[in-house]
Amino acid sequence: MPKRYEIRLVGHLDEEAAAALAYLSPIANGTVTIIEAELDQAGLHGLLERIRTLGIELLDVRQVRSRQ
Amino acid sequence: MPIAADAHVPLLPLPPRHVPRPRLTSALSAARDVPLIVISAGPGSGKTVLLSEWARSIDVPIAWFAPTVEDNEPRRFWWRLRSAVQVSGVSAADELVAGATEDPETASFDALFREVQRPPSRPLVLIIDDAHVLTNPAIVHGLDTVLRSTQPHFQLVLAARSDPLVPLHRYRLAGQVAELRAADLAMTHAEMHAVLAAHEVTLPSREFEALAARTEGWTAGVRLSAMRMERVERPADFVAEFAVDQGSIGEYLIDEVLDVLPEPARRILVETGFLDVVTGDLAAAVTGISGCGDILAELARTNSFVIPLDSARSRFRYHHLLGEILRYLLQRRGPEVSKALFSRAATWFEDQGDLQSAFHWAVCARDEARAVSLLARGVLADAFVHGDNLAQSELVDLLPLSVPEGSDDVRATEISTARSTIAALTADGDSAARALDSICDEPSAVSMSDPELQINSELSVLILGQKAGDEHAVDRTAQRLLSIAGSIPREPVRGLQACVLLARAQARFWDGEHDEVEPLLRDALALAARDAPCSVEVAVLGMLVLFETYWSRHVSAEEAEQRARELLDASADLTAPLTLELATAWRGFVAADFQTMARAVHRCLAIVPVEGDRALTAAVAHSRAQLLLASGQVSAAKAVLDAAPQLGPGTLLLQAHRDMLLAGIETSLGRAERALQLLHPYRRTSFAAGTAICAAKAHLALGDLRGAEDCVRRVLAGPATQVARCTLVDALLCEARIAQLRNDAGRALEVVVRALEIANGDVVIPFMQVADVFASLLAHHPTVAERWPGPSNGSDGDLVEVTPRRPSRLLEPLTDRERAVLRFLATTMSTAEIAEELFLSVNTVKTHLASIYRKLAAGKRREAVLRARELELL
Numbered sequence: 001m002p003k004r005y006e007i008r009l010v011g012h013l014d015e016e017a018a019a020a021l022a023y024l025s026p027i028a029n030g031t032v033t034i035i036e037a038e039l040d041q042a043g044l045h046g047l048l049e050r051i052r053t054l055g056i057e058l059l060d061v062r063q064v065r066s067r068q
Numbered sequence: 069m070p071i072a073a074d075a076h077v078p079l080l081p082l083p084p085r086h087v088p089r090p091r092l093t094s095a096l097s098a099a100r101d102v103p104l105i106v107i108s109a110g111p112g113s114g115k116t117v118l119l120s121e122w123a124r125s126i127d128v129p130i131a132w133f134a135p136t137v138e139d140n141e142p143r144r145f146w147w148r149l150r151s152a153v154q155v156s157g158v159s160a161a162d163e164l165v166a167g168a169t170e171d172p173e174t175a176s177f178d179a180l181f182r183e184v185q186r187p188p189s190r191p192l193v194l195i196i197d198d199a200h201v202l203t204n205p206a207i208v209h210g211l212d213t214v215l216r217s218t219q220p221h222f223q224l225v226l227a228a229r230s231d232p233l234v235p236l237h238r239y240r241l242a243g244q245v246a247e248l249r250a251a252d253l254a255m256t257h258a259e260m261h262a263v264l265a266a267h268e269v270t271l272p273s274r275e276f277e278a279l280a281a282r283t284e285g286w287t288a289g290v291r292l293s294a295m296r297m298e299r300v301e302r303p304a305d306f307v308a309e310f311a312v313d314q315g316s317i318g319e320y321l322i323d324e325v326l327d328v329l330p331e332p333a334r335r336i337l338v339e340t341g342f343l344d345v346v347t348g349d350l351a352a353a354v355t356g357i358s359g360c361g362d363i364l365a366e367l368a369r370t371n372s373f374v375i376p377l378d379s380a381r382s383r384f385r386y387h388h389l390l391g392e393i394l395r396y397l398l399q400r401r402g403p404e405v406s407k408a409l410f411s412r413a414a415t416w417f418e419d420q421g422d423l424q425s426a427f428h429w430a431v432c433a434r435d436e437a438r439a440v441s442l443l444a445r446g447v448l449a450d451a452f453v454h455g456d457n458l459a460q461s462e463l464v465d466l467l468p469l470s471v472p473e474g475s476d477d478v479r480a481t482e483i484s485t486a487r488s489t490i491a492a493l494t495a496d497g498d499s500a501a502r503a504l505d506s507i508c509d510e511p512s513a514v515s516m517s518d519p520e521l522q523i524n525s526e527l528s529v530l531i532l533g534q535k536a537g538d539e540h541a542v543d544r545t546a547q548r549l550l551s552i553a554g555s556i557p558r559e560p561v562r563g564l565q566a567c568v569l570l571a572r573a574q575a576r577f578w579d580g581e582h583d584e585v586e587p588l589l590r591d592a593l594a595l596a597a598r599d600a601p602c603s604v605e606v607a608v609l610g611m612l613v614l615f616e617t618y619w620s621r622h623v624s625a626e627e628a629e630q631r632a633r634e635l636l637d638a639s640a641d642l643t644a645p646l647t648l649e650l651a652t653a654w655r656g657f658v659a660a661d662f663q664t665m666a667r668a669v670h671r672c673l674a675i676v677p678v679e680g681d682r683a684l685t686a687a688v689a690h691s692r693a694q695l696l697l698a699s700g701q702v703s704a705a706k707a708v709l710d711a712a713p714q715l716g717p718g719t720l721l722l723q724a725h726r727d728m729l730l731a732g733i734e735t736s737l738g739r740a741e742r743a744l745q746l747l748h749p750y751r752r753t754s755f756a757a758g759t760a761i762c763a764a765k766a767h768l769a770l771g772d773l774r775g776a777e778d779c780v781r782r783v784l785a786g787p788a789t790q791v792a793r794c795t796l797v798d799a800l801l802c803e804a805r806i807a808q809l810r811n812d813a814g815r816a817l818e819v820v821v822r823a824l825e826i827a828n829g830d831v832v833i834p835f836m837q838v839a840d841v842f843a844s845l846l847a848h849h850p851t852v853a854e855r856w857p858g859p860s861n862g863s864d865g866d867l868v869e870v871t872p873r874r875p876s877r878l879l880e881p882l883t884d885r886e887r888a889v890l891r892f893l894a895t896t897m898s899t900a901e902i903a904e905e906l907f908l909s910v911n912t913v914k915t916h917l918a919s920i921y922r923k924l925a926a927g928k929r930r931e932a933v934l935r936a937r938e939l940e941l942l
Contacts, residue, residue, distance in 0.1 A: 040251065042108040043231050045200075045229065046200075046228070049203060049230055049231075052203075
């Protein structure tokens, strides 16, 4: 059931956010930070909530093809 | 023996026709060595039922806690968690959680936690259901700390609709978490067969496969389908229809299940789905159906989507899947139907005296007449007493309130009262000040014969006064309110009078008019203890603590604080008032315990409302600036003071406090002249003493010993209004500095010793500020240096000796002059020296001494000092 998602965040992560999300190896790309992760629904919602509490602006979330 | 049989833990009853899931319960039991279990899957996956089943099967004490959104607040959360753990009977674990409640909002949390070293006597499984509501960083951090510091005696189980915010990845890396996720919770074919069998449903294998594919093993989907097919002749037909339906399966299934319910039950569900908590009585009032209580209880027995909230089955809530569908079904019946139901709910809540809920539903029902009448008569007082905020959006929704054609006078007055209430509640500080000005111009239009409306409009003015930081307006309005309240037989809202007395005491306090503060607070306390919500008593006690702390009367302050803490501990719904936290900050400052002060200021900043009481907001800002100054951050302190809210009339104490801080900053920046200008206006006020010390320091910075000495004299010998002990110590240390600058080391030493005696170990801050000034003096006199107080590290080891005891009062109070003499009794000064210090003759001092001894019933000087300390005159 887990699927691969790409989550794009506005701007660069500050120190606290970078530490909290380090395990997902976020990638900075211009003015956007990109996170990719394999998640089920509960995992996806949990991650979005974590992003919300860190005060980061969410740009978009989309499902991407699993990298086998 | 399984613990559930004898434990007091109220486990949720297993749903009707429950099918055990040994596959999952044994997976949970197998994880006994990991500190954290996470069950993370969407709604309706069977998380709660699984945990109920597992909890019944294990032989370990269990604490169960299902927080709601309101519990996503640290103090309340830890309090409720502690109660849950207490029920489990594991006492040490209780201490553990109690430790966590102390100060969950600051960085010192971990340190606090490490102090609790005793592990729980028995292992404990703590289940937190619905853990996804816990998003407050302080709570998440606290849980993480609990886990790290208590393994392996403590197992935490978090069940959540989305991943809980504790750092799961870290636990995964360390192999310290077991997880059950949606894929694990999905029903296997065997489990689906068992559920269908429990409902006596048999399906041909093709239809069974279709059902499995459509529900993907989603527990709620399987259960709902089984309920729907029960006692149906051709269940396969249902599956065929279900399989081709394109909509949401939850919606489809619940719709189907509701369809087969008897009419009254179905109607009750649809028509009460908008309520968070339903009772039979409320449901009957809303739906007009009799016997609702029995029908709801029966639904809870047969249907796992109506959940009883107590063992007597008198209060219920709906499974949120059901609730969502019910609200949707109600919406489909059109806005008029909903409005009628909301309106009946409003009537019921009004009859129950829950005015705020009544107001909420009246607004939802767009019942403007009722909302206006509630707002003009009681809702404001109710919210004021309980310290609640009415939803701004709902208030603004009511605007513009126009007076309909043909309204009578009472109605017109109600509407204008409601309008001014909304204006007061939605005002910010600046617009509040403007609104106050316009009120002074036009007399109130409220008909004098209606005290309810009068109280409401006066309360609006009082709130405007607090928002504008105009304590004169607060004082005047409070006085008027008290006379109106005194003229009617019964308070419109319990606790109103106590709250108004409190507001008045506060107003006088901020203005430095302290004679009446204590009597006002004592009256408020007596009223509050007799007949008011607990929150009122706590609020009054908080102010009392602040007042006593201001005057360094630590025994009285501690006594009031202890009572406040008892009340706070007894209820999860109360939070410590700002005044109590501010008092802690002040006490921390005087004792130079900056860690305690920082924590208290931090808590103040967390709870200070955005547009609330300006005076309190300013006081918090001053404390913050004081803290920054203590750590040498002068420009940051200045910025905080500059950003503090503008103060209105009647706030002399706060203005003096601010200007003293600013003067200190100016002096430290080498602009002592400007400091003196700032302090000059206070020379003839009740803040002459405190400001004189600041001025003395400015004179010292300018090298003007004469000017400094004049200022110090004004404190020590001037009109002997009561001077707080901290100010007195400060004055003596200034005097010692002057002596030292005149190369009179003997005199300097003598005065320093006197200051140490008066400080009595609990006034520290003045010594900290001049430690380097006296460095060489102290180097030559090690015995004095030994007594020189240092910053406290927050340990309270030496507080053990304090016995909080209500000091009795003096039958005959001391005169100001006697008080001035009394202050020096604690020192080693002789009578002649005291006389010299106070510019009095020796005989006069002897006369004062005689009457002091008489009034204190003391035979000797030492006895008089002890007695005076006991009475907090020293």
